[in-house]
Amino acid sequence: MPVGQNPFPAMPEILGIKLGTTNAGIKQTVRDDLLLIALAAGSTCAAVFTRNAFCAAPVHVAKANLAHQSRWLLVNSGNANAGTGQQGMTDALKTCADVAEVVGGQANQVLPFSTGVIGQPLPVAKITAALPVVVGQLDTGLWDKAARAIMTTDTFPKGVSKLITLDGHPITINGIAKGAGMIQPDMATMLAFIATDAKIAQPLLQSCLSVAVEQSFNRITVDGDTSTNDACVLMASGCASMPEIVAGSEHYLIFADAIMSVCKQLAELIIRDGEGATKLMRVVVEQAQSDAEAVRVGKTIAHSPLVKTAFFASDPNWGRILAAVGRAGIEDMILEDVQINLDDVCIVRNGGVASDYTEAAGQQVMKQEEITITIKLGRGQAKQEVLTCDFSYDYVKINAEYRT
Amino acid sequence: MPVGQNPFPAMPEILGIKLGTTNAGIKQTVRDDLLLIALAAGSTCAAVFTRNAFCAAPVHVAKANLAHQSRWLLVNSGNANAGTGQQGMTDALKTCADVAEVVGGQANQVLPFSTGVIGQPLPVAKITAALPVVVGQLDTGLWDKAARAIMTTDTFPKGVSKLITLDGHPITINGIAKGAGMIQPDMATMLAFIATDAKIAQPLLQSCLSVAVEQSFNRITVDGDTSTNDACVLMASGCASMPEIVAGSEHYLIFADAIMSVCKQLAELIIRDGEGATKLMRVVVEQAQSDAEAVRVGKTIAHSPLVKTAFFASDPNWGRILAAVGRAGIEDMILEDVQINLDDVCIVRNGGVASDYTEAAGQQVMKQEEITITIKLGRGQAKQEVLTCDFSYDYVKINAEYRT
Numbered sequence: 088m089p090v091g092q093n094p095f096p097a098m099p100e101i102l103g104i105k106l107g108t109t110n111a112g113i114k115q116t117v118r119d120d121l122l123l124i125a126l127a128a129g130s131t132c133a134a135v136f137t138r139n140a141f142c143a144a145p146v147h148v149a150k151a152n153l154a155h156q157s158r159w160l161l162v163n164s165g166n167a168n169a170g171t172g173q174q175g176m177t178d179a180l181k182t183c184a185d186v187a188e189v190v191g192g193q194a195n196q197v198l199p200f201s202t203g204v205i206g207q208p209l210p211v212a213k214i215t216a217a218l219p220v221v222v223g224q225l226d227t228g229l230w231d232k233a234a235r236a237i238m239t240t241d242t243f244p245k246g247v248s249k250l251i252t253l254d255g256h257p258i259t260i261n262g263i264a265k266g267a268g269m270i271q272p273d274m275a276t277m278l279a280f281i282a283t284d285a286k287i288a289q290p291l292l293q294s295c296l297s298v299a300v301e302q303s304f305n306r307i308t309v310d311g312d313t314s315t316n317d318a319c320v321l322m323a324s325g326c327a328s329m330p331e332i333v334a335g336s337e338h339y340l341i342f343a344d345a346i347m348s349v350c351k352q353l354a355e356l357i358i359r360d361g362e363g364a365t366k367l368m369r370v371v372v373e374q375a376q377s378d379a380e381a382v383r384v385g386k387t388i389a390h391s392p393l394v395k396t397a398f399f400a401s402d403p404n405w406g407r408i409l410a411a412v413g414r415a416g417i418e419d420m421i422l423e424d425v426q427i428n429l430d431d432v433c434i435v436r437n438g439g440v441a442s443d444y445t446e447a448a449g450q451q452v453m454k455q456e457e458i459t460i461t462i463k464l465g466r467g468q469a470k471q472e473v474l475t476c477d478f479s480y481d482y483v484k485i486n487a488e489y490r491t
Numbered sequence: 492m493p494v495g496q497n498p499f500p501a502m503p504e505i506l507g508i509k510l511g512t513t514n515a516g517i518k519q520t521v522r523d524d525l526l527l528i529a530l531a532a533g534s535t536c537a538a539v540f541t542r543n544a545f546c547a548a549p550v551h552v553a554k555a556n557l558a559h560q561s562r563w564l565l566v567n568s569g570n571a572n573a574g575t576g577q578q579g580m581t582d583a584l585k586t587c588a589d590v591a592e593v594v595g596g597q598a599n600q601v602l603p604f605s606t607g608v609i610g611q612p613l614p615v616a617k618i619t620a621a622l623p624v625v626v627g628q629l630d631t632g633l634w635d636k637a638a639r640a641i642m643t644t645d646t647f648p649k650g651v652s653k654l655i656t657l658d659g660h661p662i663t664i665n666g667i668a669k670g671a672g673m674i675q676p677d678m679a680t681m682l683a684f685i686a687t688d689a690k691i692a693q694p695l696l697q698s699c700l701s702v703a704v705e706q707s708f709n710r711i712t713v714d715g716d717t718s719t720n721d722a723c724v725l726m727a728s729g730c731a732s733m734p735e736i737v738a739g740s741e742h743y744l745i746f747a748d749a750i751m752s753v754c755k756q757l758a759e760l761i762i763r764d765g766e767g768a769t770k771l772m773r774v775v776v777e778q779a780q781s782d783a784e785a786v787r788v789g790k791t792i793a794h795s796p797l798v799k800t801a802f803f804a805s806d807p808n809w810g811r812i813l814a815a816v817g818r819a820g821i822e823d824m825i826l827e828d829v830q831i832n833l834d835d836v837c838i839v840r841n842g843g844v845a846s847d848y849t850e851a852a853g854q855q856v857m858k859q860e861e862i863t864i865t866i867k868l869g870r871g872q873a874k875q876e877v878l879t880c881d882f883s884y885d886y887v888k889i890n891a892e893y894r895t
Contacts (some may be wrong), residue, residue, distance in 0.1 A: 141817030413545030
């Protein structure tokens with residue numbers, strides 16, 4: 088059960104961006120598991136990839152191909168093509184060549200993405216056979232189907248749409264993502280695809296995406312594990328009837344802000360659908376000496392199984408939060424300067440439980456489905472936020488029963 | 492249910508080291524929860540403490556008092572005296588003064604230790620009232636009772652005894668420990684007390700302990716959380732009929748080796764009793780460029796909830812191990828050079844599943860209660876080992892239901 092109601096939003100078409108899906112029979116027998124995204128000529132495309140040293144074959148290929156004029160993104164769910172050795176590289180390259188042949192393009196203009204079980208050979212023949220079908224489906228109106236085709240154990244499709252206006256010109260931004268932790272898909276977890284009809288050069292698009300990802304997808308954690316296949320792509324078709332967005336302009340600031348907003352919303356949807364999640368926790372670290380310090384403290388709390396199980400149990404066990412702050416590896420932290428709030432309730436002050444704190448007030452907050460934990464370190468001005476979910480029986484169940 | 496059978500061993504007396512226990516009613520109403528260890532005049536005492544920045548009041552006091560001639564260790568279970576602010580310091584100092592008054596010594600010769608619930612005031616009056624009883628109990632033969640008195644949610648008392656002979660002189664080493672993760676005691680987790688009748692100066696004893704702890708207690712993890720109260724103490728009464736052990740001597744090498752052995756055995760007992768543990772996993776990292784690199788990879792694997800739930804399910808899900816190695820933050824690691832074994836079964840080679848691996852062979856190993864995961868990085872000569880346990884429903888249950 089995900090946290091909250093998460094209906095799929097209305098997602099308008101984006102000129103120059105077409106989508107096609109089908110069931111290729113990779114792992115699913117009914118649900119679509121293959122997505123092709125086609126970009127109009129002249130589109131620009133930026134991407135960020137997992138930092139896992141052992142990234143999957145498609146990640147290697149997509150990274151290399153990004154240097155060329157990307158025109159097609161091929162995404163399959165049900166198989167991660169990770170831990171597949173040299174054969175995996177051959178397979179990833181073969182699917183790119185297949186796309187190029189069907190659409191009449193260059194293989195290096197295709198970016199491949201895979202998510203699903205790792206260590207099993209990619210069923211290339213099935214993908215090859217399905218490609219003409221997918222190409223025949225290509226249409227600008229299929230964002231909902233696209234979001235469903237990339238799901239693995241996600242319990243709902245994830246989409247965000249945003250309309251901005253620059254000098255009276257409407258610009259649309261659509262984003263879809265899949266996540267759920269690292270469960271059924273094992274560790275081939277997060278994929279996000281964001282598209283816009285804005286016109287913007289590739290280097291600036293890349294910079295815009297990198298900044299946004301750092302503040303959104305890199306600020307969420309379900310279990311602290313980093314997938315071998317994580318990727319986030321930002322595509323700009325340039326089909327909107329307005330001039331190019333250039334660096335330093337007011338237009339860029341508005342555009343970048345909107346991309347950031349879409350990334351943050353998609354990231355939050357991934358956490359809401361975190362494996363076994365029953366609660367969404369925002370860990371806000373304030374008064375840190377630097378952003379890096381704030382993030383470090385926030386992630387230490389967000390990764391702590393002790394903190395996460397306490398939230399699952401709606402237990403305002405502040406000692407676990409305090410201990411996590413203490414072991415974050417920040418030198419010369421002064422316990423007496425630290426303040427911890429659960430929403431508006433101050434729970435720790437002056438090195439111990441706050442004198443005005445009551446267990447009833449703490450439990451009232453803990454019963455909620457969404458909780459903000461605010462840590463004030465009393466060391467500086469930096470503030471950062473990390474999103475996570477709680478740790479339930481279902482987390483163990485989902486991860487233990489995988490493959491059985 | 493702990494991993495394996497873990498009977499308490501016969502523990503001979505150590506001349507110059509007396510123990511006394513009683514029920515002070517701190518949290519337990521029946522079981523002993525207060526331990527006093529008395530060291531003969533002239534004993535030396537070394538200790539290492541938690542690196543958590545927010546260490547508990549008794550840790551602060553014990554660290555300071557260690558500089559004096561330590562003669563008494565006062566240990567209570569049921570209350571951690573952590574997150575208790577200035578009052579906690581006052582309380583810890585008061586218990587030391589109380590011990591000094593009853594035995595007729597100096598307050599700064601007392602080292603206080605607490606383990607149990609955090610954030611609640613230490614019931615000093617109960618401890619004060621119980622001290623004369625404990626002092627009246629002092630005896631050299633009570634190691635079993637001492638091991639039980641420091642337990643919190645441990646399911647069995649943990650003791651190790653070792654006899655070595657130096658030039659025909661017998662030297663006894665006894666060690667007791669409590670652990671269990673950070674559950675009922677919350678985060679006031681690991682305590683270990685090791686005593687010997689050897690004669691050895693304090694600086695050398697401290698060096699001996701620091702080396703041993705680094706290779707034993709610092710190589711285990713249940714959930715990656717570091718307690719506010721962790722401490723390990725090594726006491727030497729000097730009552731054995733033999734000359735002092737000095738630095739660089741063969742005697743020292745034999746003695747240090749025995750201390751290392753006792754620490755490693757106690758550390759393993761803590762993991763066997765890890766919260767919800769059903770399996771013991773030895774993560775051996777070989778062919779690393781440095782010890783630090785080997786430990787880093789080992790701990791990343793040992794901390795991964797995905798790896799730990801897979802072992803709970805007896806699922807040889809090597810992709811999760813591989814992904815953990817990949818995100819350990821080691822630069823320029825080459826996937827094709829990495830080999831992963833489960834006991835004798837090679838499961839990953841040349842960047843993918845080993846050609847001779849069979850799922851049946853993998854599952855055969857996974858069914859065992861104790862499993863060695865060997866990772867060969869193919870980068871160097873360093874080798875290190877980390878011990879951990881699996882991650883079960885009971886882990887969530889124990890931690891979620893705490894305080895309810």
